[in-house]
Amino acid sequence: MKRHWFCEFCNLDCCGNKGYLTISHFYGRRKESVRFDDDNCLVLCRKCHLYLENNKGEYTRIMMQKLGEKRFNVLTVRANTIKKRDDFMDEIIIKEMMKDND
Secondary structure (H helix, E strand, O other): OOHHHHHOOOOOOOOOOHEEEEEEEEEOOOOHHHHOOHHHEEEEEHHHHHHHHHOHHHHHHHHHHHHHHHHHHHHHHOOOOOOOOHHHHHHHHHHHHHHHHO
């Protein structure tokens, strides 16, 4: 069961302060090929987001733990694969993802 409104790093319950949660992209948003990829993102409280952004070794360890070595390596290859921006397709993907959350 997926827990909502919790930091994926420290497990802080942010239900009472949902604005304290952020989405952290392991590979920056400029990497269009993985920009909307769930495997590239963590839901973090602001404190953990800042900590992991400044401690890439720890961030890498957490991502490998979350994904496993094979999925992490696939994410890395995809992140470093050039992809032309496709706003139309991105909109379709986002709409489908939002349906899954209903």
